[in-house]
Amino acid sequence: MTEPDLAKVAYELRHELAEHLVGEGWLRSPEWRAAVEDVPRHEFVPRFYVASDTPGATTYVPITPELVGDEAWLRQAYANETLLTQFDGREIDWSGPQPISDANPTSSSTLPSLVVRMLEALEVDDGMTVTEYGTGTGYSTALMCRRLGADRVTSVETDPGVAARAAAALERCGHRPRLVVGNGLDGAGLHKPADRTIATMGVRNIPEAWVRETQPTGIILATLRGWMRSLGLVRLVVDDEQTATGRFIAGEPHFMIARQQDAPQSLGMVPGLEDGTTRTTPHGPELLRIYDSGFVAQLAMPNARFFTMQADDGPVNTYVLDSTNDSFAVLSPDGDGWTVRQGGPVPLWDEVERSLALWHTAGAPGPSEFGVSVTAGSQRVWLGTPSGPSWSLPIV
Numbered sequence: 001m002t003e004p005d006l007a008k009v010a011y012e013l014r015h016e017l018a019e020h021l022v023g024e025g026w027l028r029s030p031e032w033r034a035a036v037e038d039v040p041r042h043e044f045v046p047r048f049y050v051a052s053d054t055p056g057a058t059t060y061v062p063i064t065p066e067l068v069g070d071e072a073w074l075r076q077a078y079a080n081e082t083l084l085t086q087f088d089g090r091e092i093d094w095s096g097p098q099p100i101s102d103a104n105p106t107s108s109s110t111l112p113s114l115v116v117r118m119l120e121a122l123e124v125d126d127g128m129t130v131t132e133y134g135t136g137t138g139y140s141t142a143l144m145c146r147r148l149g150a151d152r153v154t155s156v157e158t159d160p161g162v163a164a165r166a167a168a169a170l171e172r173c174g175h176r177p178r179l180v181v182g183n184g185l186d187g188a189g190l191h192k193p194a195d196r197t198i199a200t201m202g203v204r205n206i207p208e209a210w211v212r213e214t215q216p217t218g219i220i221l222a223t224l225r226g227w228m229r230s231l232g233l234v235r236l237v238v239d240d241e242q243t244a245t246g247r248f249i250a251g252e253p254h255f256m257i258a259r260q261q262d263a264p265q266s267l268g269m270v271p272g273l274e275d276g277t278t279r280t281t282p283h284g285p286e287l288l289r290i291y292d293s294g295f296v297a298q299l300a301m302p303n304a305r306f307f308t309m310q311a312d313d314g315p316v317n318t319y320v321l322d323s324t325n326d327s328f329a330v331l332s333p334d335g336d337g338w339t340v341r342q343g344g345p346v347p348l349w350d351e352v353e354r355s356l357a358l359w360h361t362a363g364a365p366g367p368s369e370f371g372v373s374v375t376a377g378s379q380r381v382w383l384g385t386p387s388g389p390s391w392s393l394p395i396v
């Protein structure tokens with residue numbers, strides 16, 4: 001494909017993408033639509049991987065112009081899909097890319113519908129400044145540059161190689177925002193707080209620097225997550241006292257966790273067969289995988305993870321472990337019900353049951369009934385109102 005043909009097809013695909021995002025209700029304002037129609041996403045993803053539909057384990061397949069041809073590559077680049085550009089923090093060898101499985105994505109161009117949904121929720125106006133955490137490919141940074149002007153955009157990326165590629169792509173598209181390479185959990189080193197703060201990586205709590213570097217009445221938009229799952233997208237308003245309060249926005253956005261907050265490699269001590277005390281429980285481990293109850297369980301056990309293991313020819317047990325304090329709960333089928341064997345300083349399943357009871361008393365609402373309050377010394381997720389039942393987020 002010649003350069004002009006490529007530009008023409010890309011132009012058409014951008015408009016198709018914008019049309020699709022409008023049709024689905026994600027893209028609502030003319031300003032953001034103009035940005036999607038204008039920013040060439042393919043410049044930010046010259047080579048990438050996409051998740052394949054193979055049943056079972058997730059496999060990622062490479063998409064490059066050399067492998068699939070210019071047009072197929074362009075079509076993928078403008079699909080409403082997440083495009084993976086790094087795994088396990090390592091550079092991809094593009095000289096002979098192979099399908100990848102058993103790997104953890106660590107950088108990407110986020111799903112466009114999620115990008116625009118977040119940008120719409122940011123409620124920007126002309127003249128505002130924005131800080132973005134998680135530059136990634138630079139595509140969302142470019143959309144903000146197009147909407148607000150590059151001199152009003154700061155973006156922070158922890159991975160120097162990723163940051164360098166994003167900087168080059170932004171430059172190719174004529175945008176020169178302030179790009180910072182470093183740990184965004186420490187802020188962006190702003191002299192003047194920004195009007196808006198947006199994070200495209202998941203965090204276990206809201207970094208204090210993000211509140212400090214956001215203007216009073218300004219908005220922070222970020223995805224909170226734990227080691228079991230994502231809690232969701234939260235929209236906080238900062239006040240004069242440097243506290244921030246707001247609610248989860250409905251939905252289930254899922255972002256890769258900030259690198260510095262990833263779960264430790266080791267799951268910790270796996271309990272022996274005789275450890276702990278056993279009782280029956282009305283709640284089996286399936287609640288951990290169901291969306292709404294899993295949200296409550298994540299709040300109740302902020303440092304926990306779980307896995308299943310079959311004991312010889314015996315039942316499949318679910319191990320819930322908190323490696324930060326060696327607490328455990330082992331769930332085993334028992335006739336039509338379940339038993340739980342717990343040990344360590346925190347009775348994890350008691351915490352889950354207590355939280356579920358509070359949640360059921362409130363009518364078992366979805367995440368949009370929960371909110372978050374961030375003050376200097378504490379971060380709480382509450383149910384209903386800030387004075388309702390609440391759970392502490394880990395201070396990390």
Ligand SMILES: C[S@@+](CC[C@H](N)C(=O)[O-])C[C@H]1O[C@@H](n2cnc3c(N)ncnc32)[C@H](O)[C@@H]1O
Binds near residue numbers: 107109110136139257
């Ligand atoms: C989902 S990607 C960002 C997508 C990006 N906004 C785009 O449109 O291409 C998340 C990025 O956050 C970066 N990241 C992870 N931890 C970070 C941290 N502590 N500070 C800054 N960036 C971080 C990752 O390296 C990754 O590139």
